[in-house]
Amino acid sequence: MIVIGVIFVLVGFLLIYWNISYSPFKATFDKEMQERLSQVTPADEVCRQEEIDALPQALKEYSEKIGLVGSPKHHAVNIVFPNTRFVFDSEKNMVLTMDYDLWLLSDEPFRSAFITSSMGGVPFDGIDYC
Secondary structure, X not given: OHHHHHHHHHHHHHHHHHHOOOOHHHHHHHHHHHHHHHOOOOOOOEOOHHHHHOXXXXXXXXXXXXXXXXXXXXXXXXXXXXXEEEEEEOOOOEEXXXXXXXXXXXXXXXXXXXXXXXXXXXXXXXXXXX
């Protein structure tokens, strides 16, 4: 009876641990991105029509639609894609659902992402630097 009780307690701890949203990797990633962001020099530039004219036609039309001309240029962008479907193995038709926190910085080409997902019920985090 005691052994069964210990097993239930261990399984309970594992379930709680796997569902805790805190990740030391996420905290490290957020800190590194804030440090990197503090190194980016803000620009006072705005998008000009000449720049838009040099783009392919589809991007020109999109830029006009969203009113890009005259808007401030940003040297850092953070985009979060929650519940993103990712093809993990196309031969086995295996698709993962993940949260994808993407940072793009343009002072020097820099891209980084923090990925959170699970496989077989086991959660995992990943950091992608480029």
